[in-house]
Amino acid sequence: MRERDDDLSQCVEECEIAVTVNGNRHEHTVPVRLLLSDFLRHELHLTGTHVGCEQGVCGCCTVLFNGEAVRACLMFAVQADGMAITTIEGMAGVNSELHPIQQAFREKHGLQCGFCTPGIIMSVHAMLHEHPDPTEEEIRHELSGNLCRCTGYQNIVEAVKLAAERLRLQHMEVE
Amino acid sequence: MATRWFGAPVQRLEDPRLLRGRGNYVDDIDLPEMLHAAVLRSTQARARIVSIDASAAWSLPGVHLVLTAQDLGEVLEPSPLLVPHAALTQPRTQLPLARDTVRYVGEAVALVVADDRYIAEDALDLIDVEYESFPVVHSLEVASITDGPLVHDDVPGNVAAHLAQTVGDPDSVFASAPHVLHETLLIDRGAAMPMECRGIVARWDAQDSMLTCWISTQGPLPIRNGLAAIFHLPEHKVRVVAPDVGGGFGTKIMMFYPEEVLIPFVAMQLGRPVKWIEDRREHFISANQERSQLHEVEYAFDDAGILLAVRDTFLHDTGAYAPYGIIVPIITACTLPGPYRLRHYSSEFTVLYTNKVPVSPYRGAGRPQAVFVMERIMDRIASELHLDRLEVRARNFISPGEFPWDVGLVYQDGGPTKYDSGDYLAGLDKLKVLLDYDTFPALQAQARSEGRYLGIGVGAYVEGTGIGPYEGALVRVESDGRVFVSTGVTTQGQAHITTFAQIVADQLGIAPDDVMVSTGDTQAFNWGVGTYASRAATVAGSAIHIAAVKVREKAKMVAADLFEAAPEDIELADGKVFVRDAPHRALTLGQVAISSNPLRYAYGENARTLMSMKLAGPRPGPALPEERGGPGLEASGFYSPPHGSFASGIHGAIIEVDPVTCNVTFVKYAAVHDCGRVINPMVVEGQVHGGVAQGIGGAFFERLVYDEEGQIINASFMDYLLPTAAEVPSLLVDHVETPSPLNPLGVKGAGEAGVIPVPALFASAIDNALAPFGIRIREMPLHPSRLYELLRDAKDKPAL
Amino acid sequence: MKPPRFRYCSPRILDEALVLLDQYGEEIKILAGGQSFVPLLNMRLAAPAYIVDINHISELHYFETEPDYLAIGAIARQRQVERSVLVQEKHPLLVEVIKHIGHMQIRNRGTVVGSIAHADPAAELPALLTCLDGEVLAQSMHGERVIKAKDFFAGYLSTTLEAGELLTEVRFPWLARQAGWSFIEFARRAGDYALVGAMAVLTPALDDTCMSANIAYFGVAGSPIRARAVEQVLIGTQLDAHTLDAAAGAARDVVGEDMQDVHATVEYRRELASELTRRVLKQAWARREQLEGAQ
Incomplete structure (x- = not known):
């Protein structure tokens, strides 16, 4: 047994990682089995990323991992070493003004209990980055990776439409 | 009083926080020295616990405590029956940890407290429980078998309750009705599935002898009262807070879930804060469910499609326990007549125990079942008589x-x-x-x-x-003119923070933004019941309205003294208080609040401005005249609906x-x-x-x-x-x-x-x-x- | 729902991973996208002693066009393939199939090869590989072998991969230029595993009869199923109504006797298999390219 352990010496139970979250670099030593969702919530105290099923279905824990929407409950913190993550806390502007997506959710009453909301906003952010002008059907299809139990989705869909419109305008102004 | 905010689509005050990820759900609470709990749940639906060997779990590094029923002492008591009823002849409620018998898959058997949840789950894997399993009551059909298996050995026929009610004289109507039909209708189980599972953080402060619990619940006040009784603490030494709650839909109005007793118990025993967060797998087998009913309904109608009489008999599945009494089937019975002029109706139901997760109200609470039955009847009448389905409804x-x-x-x-x-x-x-x-x-x-x-x-x-019994609220104007409102009901996404603010804003002539609403904190408001039965806006909203009206009247009284005017001439608008014909000479609501509190010193801009104004000085006599009823612009209101x-x-x-x-x-x-x-x-x-x-x-x-x-x-x-x-x-x-x-x-x-x-x-x-x-x-x-x-x-x- | 204890490493080069696998294959699980594996860990349905994370082995991060097939390396994400203009153009069926896998958050992380290795009989990609007679490349310390799809899937969540082998590449053959294809799955919700899924690739001959047919199903048995019996019905026909009826009838037999679960009975799955067969055949045939000189 001892020999085998030696051979597998590169296999560790704890690991030092350096992760950039919302632009800030964090260095931590973590157990390798620590889920990324738990790392964000309980080590970095970024509790806006919620946990609803730990099975990759509900979407509450969705964050941007190197710009792509992923389930934080299906990754280990150690896998985030050297990577860049954006969470809901990184969405608002420097002066803390709401991001146009967040603003649209407020105006259209796209949230009720608010538990699924951060994950949905991160997904929508990724969606609109890729499809700036989605149809309602596309919005509904893309939203299907996030469960909401309060809103019936209707106002979320309306919020996404509004956000898309504003982001397109913003984009045009920049150009 | 003109209403400006009532009826308006005011944007929610709770949103900016939630949208930024700055909500405060139970699992977001992180206390120094906090430990983490996990619950071992029965893998068997009906079994005797032969033995529990927790020695390996105890010896796992990082484990602080392993509890089984025998460790609970006097806390090992069945949960209270929330709503007793004469027809509920065999009430049975759950123990915090199963003692020698388990009655559903998911029933709590042991609890582990460890440094973190990962280790706590490791320890669960090390607890060895030996069960002796018995045939399972897995359906209403099995529950009704004569001499069949019993969920509770001492409950014959698994019958928890039986209730019959009759309106009019259905038997005579059936005897002479032109048309009589019969249906068998079945509704199966479902669950509320809020996106946030249940959760508790408990902290025992030995220095203060104070127990504080943050619980994802719809009813913190009843839980506070219960915990005080269980742990022999004065009620004011137990604080229960429902912080942001990620959806409830009824499943969180239950009390007590076992963990609501166990987690405070271990926090007190260990002297360290303890957190338990239900995971989704646990939620499926330990959070209450609903809906399962089997109806046999007979109905009589005439040639014009007028419903003459209904006889409905149904079985209601309450699961392994009946913590909520027979509320759900009663609601079904009472909801069935619906919007129709039904003068002859008999309803009879039998509540049966089954080896399933206990039942308590889930959004709708017995109503979807009742409406399914009655609306099936209406459709069938239409089809039998070749009438339009809406026409039949309109006629009735x-x-x-x-x-x-x-x-x-x-x-x-x-x-x-x-x-x-x-x-x-x-x-x-x-x-x-x-x-x-x-x-x-x-x-x-x-x-x-x-x-x-x-x-x-x-x-x-x-x-x-x-429905009643009642709710209450406190409304208080603070020195800066903003208004603090507290009430005992909770909010799980229904926007109470906003709608309650709208009610207050109209009465005090301010914007909803200037109203700060606290819900579900027993230390902020001591009286009330909880958010269930679609009652918060009606009952708590009315209480808040009543309190706000009192505060408005008091503000007028105080301002009238300052302006040397009559109270009925004082107006409150746009955050200002003034004499109707002299709006240019106005006080802010905050200034009136300061004036209502005779202090030697007052601080801040509002107070300085107030002193610089040439207002009437205090009248001779006590600083707080009798008719003011106390200092401050503050009042409590209570509302108890007649029905x-x-x-x-x-x-x-x-x-x-x-x-x-x-x-x-x-x-x-x-x-x-x-x-x-x-x-x-x-x-x-x-x-x-x-x-x-x-x-x-x-x-x-x-x-x-x-x-x-x-x-x-x-x-x-x-x-x-x-x-x-x-x-x-x-x-x-x-x-x-x-x-x-x-x-x-x-x-x-x-x-x-x-x-x-x-x-x-x-x-x-x-x-x-x-x-x-x-x-x-x-x-x-x-x-x-x-x-x-x-x-x-x-x-x-x-x-x- | 927290994963059990394990030890972890993330080699940078393939050989390192292969050395570990060679010596401790039985105790090691490979972590690629993790979208099926991590839920199993969280539910403690899997408890490997060691996890070898291959996400940093950059030599496995590719998809390349070969003369006969599209080769996809072990850590190419499903979404990368889905988004590739090249793949969209040259293998639209693969893109269509990938779009039906879970949700975009899952596909952002999930790998094509990982889905094949997981061998879920209700999953889309194993069925596609079966449908197209594709191949996989397994590498070990002792060399490599190419395994045909039909020899790779070995029942529910199992494959013929041996201890010490790592699945490094999957090869999806190109479709003939004139072939028409269709992919339809019946799922309860967007993104769910299908109750039944079907796909067809039909190649017309010069006389515009069906020259070759590749028909496969998923969610119908312990492994994805290539339906030779259905294919035989089609060869030489022009997919007239009678042929479609016969094919739809034959498709009922692809559903295994034990395919009853909370969502569907065997009989219902047979009905779905039959109906989806009609639908994919009609659509695939309509998409074929009629060859010059054909009537």
């Missing part, structure tokens, strides 16, 4: 002149089932417009000629809301059924809703949207399936199918407003409404779509595979 509606209408039954709160107001025909007419009802037959015919099967369905309901107020609605949908795959899609969905006066239409519509989505889940997607061993075989989000944005249609919503005469605001509850008629209208629409095959839906929820069987059977049957 109670008319606006007939209110108050006494159904004749005792409601869940012990009061009468007495409809306070309504206009059901107005709702039906609006629904017809939204659905384009009259042109549907042409649309349907056209589709059928293309081999497509469209169907239209409707469901009408009356919903008892806003529930009855909201109503009618929904309709056009669906398309694929006759081969038996998939069903929504083409159109319309909801007309009457919750009396609407405080915030944006919020009410949001409640309807969400309710309907949950209803669609309960009609076509969500079905908890127990096998013969009592195991839920689809206990995950992979297989218990919450509808997504791709399955739920956009709704057309319209309102009818018949104000409730029972409360000062004229409001009725809105929270549960959306879910109630969906199974009924879904069945109605499928019958209609597949009418060429003579199908009749008698069960809910459906799913395509089941619909396939029903359709196959209908096709195999000789044509009617």
